Amino acid sequence: MTIASSSPPSLPLRGAEEAQTGPGPRRAAGHEERGDGRLAAVFLAPALLGFVVFLLWPTLRGVYLSFTRFNLLTPARWVGLDNYVRMVNDPIFWDSMGVTVVYVAVNIGVQTVSALAIAVLMQRLTQSAVLRGIVLTPYLMSNVVAGIVWLWILDTQLGVGNEIVAGLGFDRVPFLADETWAIPTIALINVWRHVGYTALLLFAGLMAIPNDMYEAAKVDGAGEARMFRRITMPLLRPVLAVVLIMTVIGSFQVFDTVAVTTAGGPANATNVLQFYIYGTAFGRFQFGYASAMSVALLVVLSAVTVLQYRLTRAGRSDLG
Amino acid sequence: MRVRLRKVLALTGVLALSLATGCAQGGAAGSGADSVTYWLWDANQLPAYRACAKGFEKQNPGLDVKITQLGWADYWTKLTASFIAGTEPDVFTDHIQKFGQFADLKVLEPLDDLGLDDSAYQAGLAANWRGQDGRRYGAPKDWDTVALFYNRRTAEAAGLSADRLGSLDWNPEDGGSFEKAVARLTIDKNGRRGDEKGFDKDNVKVYGLATGGAGDADGQTTWSPFAASAGWRYTDKARWGSAYQYGSKTFQSVLDWYFGLAKKGYLAPFTDYTDGANPANAQVASGRAAASLDGAWMISTYYGTKGLDVGTAPTPVGPTGKRATMMNGLADSITKNARNKEGAKKWVRYLASNECQKTVGGYGIVFPATPDGTAAAVAAYRKKGVDVSAFTEPVTDRKRSATFSFPITDYAADVFALMRPAMQDVYANDAPVSGLSKTNDQINLVLGQ
Numbered sequence: 001m002t003i004a005s006s007s008p009p010s011l012p013l014r015g016a017e018e019a020q021t022g023p024g025p026r027r028a029a030g031h032e033e034r035g036d037g038r039l040a041a042v043f044l045a046p047a048l049l050g051f052v053v054f055l056l057w058p059t060l061r062g063v064y065l066s067f068t069r070f071n072l073l074t075p076a077r078w079v080g081l082d083n084y085v086r087m088v089n090d091p092i093f094w095d096s097m098g099v100t101v102v103y104v105a106v107n108i109g110v111q112t113v114s115a116l117a118i119a120v121l122m123q124r125l126t127q128s129a130v131l132r133g134i135v136l137t138p139y140l141m142s143n144v145v146a147g148i149v150w151l152w153i154l155d156t157q158l159g160v161g162n163e164i165v166a167g168l169g170f171d172r173v174p175f176l177a178d179e180t181w182a183i184p185t186i187a188l189i190n191v192w193r194h195v196g197y198t199a200l201l202l203f204a205g206l207m208a209i210p211n212d213m214y215e216a217a218k219v220d221g222a223g224e225a226r227m228f229r230r231i232t233m234p235l236l237r238p239v240l241a242v243v244l245i246m247t248v249i250g251s252f253q254v255f256d257t258v259a260v261t262t263a264g265g266p267a268n269a270t271n272v273l274q275f276y277i278y279g280t281a282f283g284r285f286q287f288g289y290a291s292a293m294s295v296a297l298l299v300v301l302s303a304v305t306v307l308q309y310r311l312t313r314a315g316r317s318d319l320g
Numbered sequence: 321m322r323v324r325l326r327k328v329l330a331l332t333g334v335l336a337l338s339l340a341t342g343c344a345q346g347g348a349a350g351s352g353a354d355s356v357t358y359w360l361w362d363a364n365q366l367p368a369y370r371a372c373a374k375g376f377e378k379q380n381p382g383l384d385v386k387i388t389q390l391g392w393a394d395y396w397t398k399l400t401a402s403f404i405a406g407t408e409p410d411v412f413t414d415h416i417q418k419f420g421q422f423a424d425l426k427v428l429e430p431l432d433d434l435g436l437d438d439s440a441y442q443a444g445l446a447a448n449w450r451g452q453d454g455r456r457y458g459a460p461k462d463w464d465t466v467a468l469f470y471n472r473r474t475a476e477a478a479g480l481s482a483d484r485l486g487s488l489d490w491n492p493e494d495g496g497s498f499e500k501a502v503a504r505l506t507i508d509k510n511g512r513r514g515d516e517k518g519f520d521k522d523n524v525k526v527y528g529l530a531t532g533g534a535g536d537a538d539g540q541t542t543w544s545p546f547a548a549s550a551g552w553r554y555t556d557k558a559r560w561g562s563a564y565q566y567g568s569k570t571f572q573s574v575l576d577w578y579f580g581l582a583k584k585g586y587l588a589p590f591t592d593y594t595d596g597a598n599p600a601n602a603q604v605a606s607g608r609a610a611a612s613l614d615g616a617w618m619i620s621t622y623y624g625t626k627g628l629d630v631g632t633a634p635t636p637v638g639p640t641g642k643r644a645t646m647m648n649g650l651a652d653s654i655t656k657n658a659r660n661k662e663g664a665k666k667w668v669r670y671l672a673s674n675e676c677q678k679t680v681g682g683y684g685i686v687f688p689a690t691p692d693g694t695a696a697a698v699a700a701y702r703k704k705g706v707d708v709s710a711f712t713e714p715v716t717d718r719k720r721s722a723t724f725s726f727p728i729t730d731y732a733a734d735v736f737a738l739m740r741p742a743m744q745d746v747y748a749n750d751a752p753v754s755g756l757s758k759t760n761d762q763i764n765l766v767l768g769q
Contacts, residue, residue, distance in 0.1 A: 072404050073425045151597045157588075157608050158598055174591030179749060266590060267745035282400065284733040285421065 059298075066291035076288065083292035093293060095268060096276040097300075099183060103272055104251045106187035112244065114191065115198035120232060122199070123206040124224065132203070135196040143193065147260040150189045151176060176261050179269035186257050186270060198247060205239025206232065241312035245305055252301055273297055355384040356663040357409040361395040364620060368683040372676040376667060383663050403427050406657065410664035411671075414458050414653040416448055416726045417538075421733055422653070423451045429654040429661065430455040434669050441689040442715055445649040448725050452560050458651025459672035460689035462680070465645040465723065466541050467710035469622050470505075470611035471604060472629040474526065478504045478513065478610070482631055486710070490546060490636040492577040498636040502528035502586045505610035514586050521585025529581060530600040530609030531588040534747040537739035538726055540646050541600065541613045547574045548646075549638020554727035561729055562767060566739070567760035572753040579747050590748035604628065615648075616711045620685055623706050632710040640722070645714045647723035649689060687711070734766050 066083055068076035087093050118135060138146065153161040154175040162172045175185040209232065217227050255274040258264060264271035264279070273293065281290035360369060366389050373385035388409065390398055396418065402408040403425070414422070422428050432455055438446035441460045449458030470485060480501055490498040505528035506514030513519065514528060535542035538554070552571045555561025565571060581587035588609055592598065600612035605625045613635070614622070622630045635643045652671045654664045670676050677693030680686065684700030687693075687708075694712070701708045714721035729735065742759040745751040 071425060072400075073427060151594060155594050155597045156592050158602065158606055174594075177591040177594050177748070261594070265741065265744050266748040267751075268741040271741070279737060282397065284737055285425070 062291045063295055065288055066295045068288045068291075070287040070291075071285040072287055079288065083289045086289060087292050087296060092268065092271070092276065093273075093296075096271050096273045099269070099271060100252060100254070100273045103183050103187050103254055104248060106184050107190055107251045107254070108244070108248055110188065111191040111195050111198055111247065112240075114195050115202055115243075116240070118195065118199035119202035119206055120228065122203050132200065135199055137196065138193045139197040141193065143190075143256040144260050146189060146193045147257040150185075150192075151261045154185065177266060179266050182262055182266065182270045186254070186261060189261070190251075190254065190257055194247070194250075198243060201243050202236065202239065205236050205243075208239070209235045237312060238316065241308065244312065245308050248304060248308065249301055252297065252304070353660060353663070354382055355386055356411060356660055356667045357386045357388065358667065359388050359390065359395065359399065359409040359412040361390055361392045361413060362617075362686075363389055363391075364685045365680070365683075368680040368685060369671075371679050371683075372671065375676065375679060376670045379670070380663075380666060383666065385667060403655070408655040408657060410658035410660050411652055411654050411667055413461070414449075414651050416648060416650075416728060417732055417736075419449065419458065419651075420728060420730050423457060424730060427656050428457040429656050429658060429664075430457060431459055431654060431665075431668065432456050434459065434665060434672070436460075436669075436672055440674070442647075442649075442691065442694065443718075444647065444723065444725060445689050448559065448649060448728060449651045450559070458653045459668045461650050461652055461671060461677070462686045462688050463647055463649040463694075463715070464616035464687065465647050465711045465714050466545055466613055466615050467635060467645070468611055468633045469601070469604060469614050469618070470631050470633065471607070472631045474505060474607075474610040475631065480504060482633070485631070485633040488633070488636040489638070490549065491639050492546075492550060492573045495577060495581070496636065499581070499586070502581065502611070503584070504528070506586045508585070514584070519585070521583075524585050524588075526607065527588040527592075527603070527609045528586040528611060529588070530603035530612035531582070531590065531593045532600045532613065533593050534590060534740070534743035536743055537732075537735045538646070539743075540648070540726070541615055543575055543578045544646050544724075545613065545635035545644050546578055546638060547571055548644035548722065548724050549635065549640055549642060550574050551638075551640045553724060555729055558725070559728045561727075562764075564727070564729070564735065564760055564763045564767070566763070567757035572756060575746060575753045575756070579753075582747070583750075590744065601625070604630075616687060616708070619701070619706060619708065619711070623704070632707070634710045634713055634721070637720075643714060643721045645721070645723055646726065647715060648726050729767060731763075731766050731769075735763050738763055738766075 065076060067078060067080060069079050069082075070076035122132065122135070141149075153159050154173075156162055156172050156174045156177055161175070166172050173181060175181050213231050213235075214227055217231060222230065253274055254272050255278065258270050258272050258275045259278075262270040264275050274297075277290045277293045277297070280286050280293065358369070358373075360366065366387065369387060373387060376385060377383060399408070399412060408427070414428075428451075434456075436446065436456065436459055440446075442463055445460040445463055446456075449456055449460065451457050468485065472482075475482075475485060485501060488496070488498040488501055490496040495502075500515060503514035505526070506519075506524060507526040508514075508520040509523040509525045510518075510520060514521075532541045535544070538544060539547065547570075550570050550573075552565065552568055552574065554564060556563045556565065579587075582589050588603060592603070592608075600609070600614050601618055601621055603609040604612050604622070605628050619632075622628065635645050637643050652668045654661065654668055658664045672689075674690045674692050677688035677690045678696045681688045681693040681696030681698075682700050684697055684704055684706075687697045694715075698708055698712060714723050727735070738759055742751075742756055745755070746753055
């Protein structure tokens with residue numbers, strides 16, 4: 001999950017302005033300011049260096065590589081828009097995009113509703129830190145471990161989950177081996193892992209809503225459902241919007257769970273975009289084409305984020 | 321403030337310096353004039369190659385072999401990364417499926433000056449490691465074939481003797497005695513066998529044949545023994561062909577029959593198989609399947625499974641009148657940028673020698689490439705009470721058996737990427753096999769680039 005960060009450029013400038021005011025009684029203060037500016041620059045440098053080296057440069061290089069044929073070991077060859085033309089005409093790319101969108105819809109839909117329910121329940125019913133801890137537990141596990149554990153649990157013939165399904169008298173369900181079930185299953189595995197974390201973020205947002213609003217509503221005779229609709233939802237909106245933006249970005253980048261459970265199968269039914277990009281790059285050594293698809297994903301994510309931001313008015317609060 | 325700033329700068333400097341030197345040390349990876357770095361993926365083979373390394377070091381005082389073992393999946397990722405980072409091993413265990421790509425990327429050192437003799441190894445093994453330029457890029461180290469593993473108790477209960485299972489035949493029309501045997505081994509939840517009246521194919525308790533997935537582009541342990549015994553081959557030429565033949569009528573009729581076994585309830589359906597969790601040996605071990613087609617590299621796994629009394633039989637005789645199995649061989653390759661190329665060449669020459677291969681054979685975990693090494697392995701297996709003739713017969717008895725190699729062409733990774741979903745579509749979604757003709761056209765288009 002990458003959220004763009006920018007470093008405020010004002011600090012060094014302030015020092016410079018002070019210096020232009022000339023010598024005088026403020027000289028000492030000016031020195032102090034200049035010193036702070038330099039120190040600030042030093043403190044900023046590691047983050048800035050990290051940003052340039054690990055984010056800005058790879059992004060720019062990725063964009064450049066998307067216009068080349070590149071296999072990592074021999075020099076990249078400029079091919080203009082070839083990779084993009086190929087992408088537009090590649091049915092597997094569009095199929096992957098479709099699969100990813102379905103995944104995001106199921107994953108984010110179920111996760112957001114469940115997380116909101118858990119957060120509201122925590123806010124209205126209990127303040128127990130232990131409970132909050134328990135809710136977060138699956139998040140402590142790595143995606144790969146969670147994926148492998150669920151793969152074993154849901155195995156058609158040998159999985160504990162399917163033993164229970166069969167024990168209850170139902171037919172065994174090929175959760176991860178059937179093209180209809182595979183994407184919803186992967187989406188729900190990731191809901192299981194992330195819902196606690198999302199709930200906790202929303203819970204933090206709920207804590208910021210002043211309690212006297214609820215008390216006033218109660219005095220006016222409002223019930224829990226009405227308070228949720230009229231107080232909780234409107235006041236939680238900015239937090240919910242930010243959480244949605246973050247989780248949607250993360251969801252579009254699903255990779256590890258797919259890699260360890262279905263490897264894109266059966267018959268590309270779970271070939272999400274990131275997995276297709278990975279296979280193209282590290283399996284087929286087509287780094288140019290993989291870069292072009294990554295750029296497309298970047299564009300899609302940016303558009304989705306801007307759209308979400310606009311639609312949910314995430315920057316503004318209804319409070320106060 | 322100034323003092324603090326200086327301190328910060330000094331600390332940053334120290335940190336940067338230590339990181340830089342640390343990286344430099346890491347980059348060298350312990351390789352040098354007095355050592356050779358060697359990578360392999362099979363943990364079972366590690367003790368055998370350690371023993372080889374000891375023998376080598378005794379003959380080459382001052383040269384030290386540093387072996388690194390990595391799991392199959394990590395192995396290739398790390399190897400690729402090492403080529404980019406310049407931290408590749410001097411020598412590594414190479415797989416024929418990856419050979420074309422590595423040759424294309426020009427990361428392998430030609431081994432022609434090692435003076436290896438093709439005839440010193442089991443037939444065909446050495447020739448596979450020649451690139452399109454005619455040069456040798458791998459020194460043969462071992463080989464494997466495919467056979468039928470079966471649960472002996474289940475087979476006995478079905479009235480199928482070892483002799484019977486060892487003399488099965490097959491054809492794409494009615495499946496021959498092989499299909500009859502597989503049907504006999506299949507039991508539904510009411511206890512009816514696959515060849516009995518009233519057999520319920522939708523509620524099978526024990527499948528006659530375990531599934532190993534859709535087989536991707538090679539079908540090594542799934543459909544390839546059948547397709548090859550019907551006379552089909554992957555490509556137009558034995559090596560470095562320019563066209564694949566997945567569009568062939570023969571091939572498609574074989575697939576129709578093979579995946580048709582699943583529709584009849586004899587072969588476990590694709591949905592029983594989740595990549596990585598439930599391979600064929602697990603299906604046999606759990607009693608969910610009576611038999612499976614699997615490779616020689618799995619012998620120790622099957623025979624080491626507690627509570628499983630396992631037997632093996634060669635693949636069935638096909639329409640050509642011969643049995644067929646893939647014979648795949650690994651090799652040792654030297655990287656083009658090996659730090660200690662001279663030491664690496666010495667080590668590879670030793671790995672390819674009868675002496676080392678006999679040592680490896682003695683561990684009874686793999687069949688070494690030289691006939692003496694193979695004999696040592698057969699003897700070691702016999703000592704463990706394992707009869708491996710189902711695997712060795714195709715190699716020793718060329719009259720009754722045909723062996724074929726993994727497809728060796730350019731763009732192997734692209735072929736895999738196109739064939740994997742296409743084959744899964746046939747097996748899992750019942751897509752018509754004729755659809756593979758289109759996939760074949762796409763593959764040949766890529767090959768013709």
